[in-house]
Amino acid sequence: MPVRLGFLGCGFMGQMVHLPNFLEARGCEVVALADARQELARQVAEKFHIGSVHSDHGALAEAADIDAVVSITPETANPRIACDLLEAGKHVFIEKPIATSAVAAREMATAAERAGKILMVGYQKRFDPGVEEAREILSDLRHSGELGRITFVRVHCFGGDWVCGTLGRQIATDEPAPVTAASWPDWLPASERDSFYWYNNVYCHNLNLLRHLLGEPDRVHSAWLRGTSKLAILDYGTFPASMEAGSLAAYRWDEHLMVAFERGTLEIATPPPLLRNVPARVHLYRNAQSAESVEPLAPHGWSFRREAEHFVDCVANNRQPLSPAADAVADLALVEAIFRLGLAGPAGEEQG
Numbered sequence: 117m118p119v120r121l122g123f124l125g126c127g128f129m130g131q132m133v134h135l136p137n138f139l140e141a142r143g144c145e146v147v148a149l150a151d152a153r154q155e156l157a158r159q160v161a162e163k164f165h166i167g168s169v170h171s172d173h174g175a176l177a178e179a180a181d182i183d184a185v186v187s188i189t190p191e192t193a194n195p196r197i198a199c200d201l202l203e204a205g206k207h208v209f210i211e212k213p214i215a216t217s218a219v220a221a222r223e224m225a226t227a228a229e230r231a232g233k234i235l236m237v238g239y240q241k242r243f244d245p246g247v248e249e250a251r252e253i254l255s256d257l258r259h260s261g262e263l264g265r266i267t268f269v270r271v272h273c274f275g276g277d278w279v280c281g282t283l284g285r286q287i288a289t290d291e292p293a294p295v296t297a298a299s300w301p302d303w304l305p306a307s308e309r310d311s312f313y314w315y316n317n318v319y320c321h322n323l324n325l326l327r328h329l330l331g332e333p334d335r336v337h338s339a340w341l342r343g344t345s346k347l348a349i350l351d352y353g354t355f356p357a358s359m360e361a362g363s364l365a366a367y368r369w370d371e372h373l374m375v376a377f378e379r380g381t382l383e384i385a386t387p388p389p390l391l392r393n394v395p396a397r398v399h400l401y402r403n404a405q406s407a408e409s410v411e412p413l414a415p416h417g418w419s420f421r422r423e424a425e426h427f428v429d430c431v432a433n434n435r436q437p438l439s440p441a442a443d444a445v446a447d448l449a450l451v452e453a454i455f456r457l458g459l460a461g462p463a464g465e466e467q468g
Contacts, residue, residue, distance in 0.1 A: 118143055118144050118145045119143060119144040119145070119183050119184060119428050119431045119432050120144070120145055120147045120181055120182050120183045120184075121138060121144050121145065121146045121147065121148075121182065121183070121184055121185065121186055121428075122146075122147065122148040122149075122150065122176035122179060122182040122184070122185040122186070122206075123135055123138065123146050123148070123149050123150070123166075123185070123186050123188075124149075124150045124151065124173050124176060124185060124186065124187040124188065124189060124197070125150075125151060125187060125188035125189045126149070126151040126153065126156045126157050126160040126287075127188065127286075127293070128283070128286050129188050129211065130160075130188040131160060131286040131287060132282050132285065132286055132390070133390065133420050134186060134188050134211075134238075134420070134424065135149075135160070135164060135186075135188075136164075137418075137420050137421045137423075137424040138186055138424045138428070139164060140421070141421070141424045141425045141428050142425065142428070143428050143429070143432055144428040144431075144432075146164070146166055147166070147167075147168060147179075147181060147182060148166065148168035148169070148170060148175075148176060148179060148182060149161045149164075149166045149168070149169050149170070150169070150170040150171065150172060150173060150175060150176055151171070152171055152172060152293075152294040153289060153291035153292075153293065153294075154169075154171050154291070155289045155291055156287065156288070156289045156291055157169050157170075157171070159287050159289070160287055163287065173185065173187065173197050173200060173201060174200070176201065176206070177200055177201050177203075177204035177206060178204065182206060183206070183207065183431060184206055184207035184208065184209070184234075184427075184431045185201050185206050185207075185208050185209070186208075186209045186427075187201070187208060187209065187210050187211075188210075188211050189210075189211070190296065191211070191212075191213050191214065191215055191216055191298075191316075191317065192216055192295075192296040192297065192298040192299075193294070193296040194210050194211075194214060194215050194220075194224070195215050195220045195221075195223065195224055195299060196296070197210075198210055198224050198227065198228075198235055198441075199223070199224060199227045202227045202228055202230075202231040202233050202235060203227065203231060205231065205233065206233065207233045207234040207235075207236075207430075207431045208228075208233065208234065208235050208236070209234075209236045209238065209427045210235070210236070210237055210238065211237075211238045212237050212238050212239050212320055212321065212324070212444065212447075213237075213316050213317060213320040213444070213447065213448060213451075214237050214441060214444040214445065214447075214448060215299065215448065216298040216299055216300060216312075216313065216316065217298075217299050217300055217301045217448065217452075218301065218445060218448045218449045218452050219299070219301070220299040221441070221444060221445045221448045222445055224441050225440075225441040225442045225444075225445050228440075228441050228442075229442075234427075234430055234431060234436070234437060234440070235440065235441040236426075236427050236430065236437040236439055236440060236441070237439050237440070237441055237443075237444040238423060238439070239321065239324045239325075239328075239439040239444070240389070240419040240420050240422075240423045241321055241324070241325045241328075241386060241396075241419060242324070242325070242328055242419075242423075242438050242439055243419040243420075243422040243423040243426060243438070244386065244387075244395055244396045244414075244417075244419040244422075245395040245396075245414035245415050245416070245417045245419075245422075246384065246386075246395035246396025246397060246398050246414040247325070247328075247329075247384060247386070247395075247396050247419075248414070249395075249398055249412055249414040250329070250382060250384045250396065250398045251328070251329055253382060253398070253400060253412065254329055254330075254375060254382055257377065257380075257382065262379075262402075262404060263377035263378060263379045263380040263402060263403075263404065264377050264378025264379050265354065265355075265377065265378055266330075266352075266354070266355045266375060266376065266377055267355055267376050267377065267378055268355055268356060268357075268358075268375075268376040269326070269330060269352070269355060269356070269357035269358070269373070269374065269375050269376070270357070270358050270360070270372075270373070270374045270376075271322050271323075271325075271326050271357060271358065271359045271360065271373050272360045272370070272371065272372050272373070272374075273318070273319060273321070273322045273360070273361055273362075273370070273371045274360075274361075274362045274363060274364040274370040274371070275318070275362075275363050275364055275369065275370065275371065276364050276365075276366040276367065276368050276369045276370050276388070277366065277367050277368070277369060277388060278369060278388045278389050278390060279388075279390050280388050280390045280391045280392075282390050298313070300312075301452055303456065304455065305459070308455065308459060311341070312451070312455055315346060315361060315451060315454075315455070316448065316451045318361070319359070319361045319451075320447045320448070320451060322359065322361070322371070322373075323359065323447050323450050323451065324439075324444070324447050325373060325386075326350075326357060326359070326373065327443075327446060327447070327450075329373070329375075330352065330357070330375070331352075332446065333350035333351055333352050333357065333450075334351045334352060334353050335350075335351045335453075336348060336349070336350055336351070336450070336453045336454050336457050337349040337350065337351040337356065338457065339454045339455070339457045339458030340458060341454075341455065341458035341459065344362060344363055345360075345361065345362035345363075346360075346361045346362070346454075346458070347359065347360055347361070348361075348454045348458070350450075359454075369386075369387065369388040369391075371385070371386050372384060372385040372386065373386075379402065379403045379404050380400070380401045380402045380403050380404070381399075381400075381401045382398070382399075382400050382401075383398070383399040383400075383401075384396050384397070384398055385397040385399075389419075389420075392418045393416045393417060393418050394416070394418075395414040395415070395416065395417060395419075396414070397411065398411060398412050398414065399411050400412065426438060
């Protein structure tokens with residue numbers, strides 16, 4: 117019997133990415149659609165041939181013929197929606213970031229544990245075939261010691277064109293999008309909320325990928341938050357990791373992660389999120405007994421499609437997902453630690 121899905125959220129990412137991927141994922145059936153923008157929901161349901169249409173997640177929670185709900189809504193709405201659905205006995209998939217405060221994120225992870233249901237967070241980079249290839253290579257190198265110890269890690273995301281020509285192709289109405297007040301960290305100054313929101317929304321991907329590949333840092337060593345570009349140094353005990361966050365008005369996509377060893381480097385260049393079926397590029401340089409530069413070719417595949425298939429498989433077979441809520445809490449905790457330290461400044465003074 118297929119997994120019966122309810123789908124919440126008919127915005128750009130819902131229409132252009134998540135809904136099509138879940139509709140095509142094997143082993144599931146999208147049986148209901150919901151959005152507070154009722155005319156938009158009606159038009160999207162008609163386009164994708166979904167018969168049951170609702171105005172809020174409450175109807176999906178109450179539906180006996182729904183096993184799981186995919187909720188593509190802003191992170192400000194995630195805590196209430198996810199907790200309501202989990203309490204109603206539904207498995208839940210939400211987009212990243214999990215929430216806007218670590219307190220709210222922990223409450224969501226606790227709700228999933230209490231309900232005995234899956235709460236998966238959409239960190240699609242974990243499902244990129246190139247990232248999977250690089251993670252295996254990195255594990256082998258660390259175990260064998262072939263290139264010596266890790267000396268430095270660089271994480272860089274300045275973005276660019278991430279939609280790859282898809283913006284404007286979605287159905288749109290003049291209905292206002294629902295707005296949910298954020299649950300901010302109680303220590304965060306109101307003047308820094310926009311900056312915190314943007315950093316958490318965009319760069320949680322990079323922090324999550326860093327943790328996925330190298331584990332948990334010991335602490336945040338330092339942070340520089342002035343202006344649009346931000347820099348954090350994470351302490352891994354025997355090596356530092358720089359986290360470079362900024363923006364770039366460009367046709368290209370500027371995002372990569374580099375692990376430097378004593379005798380070589382491993383580099384991962386992740387593709388624009390909406391570039392379909394193109395995996396991350398992996399480049400391995402060895403300078404051991406003889407110098408060698410290789411680029412392993414990962415199979416074609418779109419991380420968003422593979423992520424959807426993974427969630428369906430986890431629901432169908434009662435498996436823990438690769439990106440559970442409990443893990444996503446750590447990303448928000450890191451974001452908070454970076455901002456706490458960065459706002460304090462080098463001498464305990466707030467940065468202006």
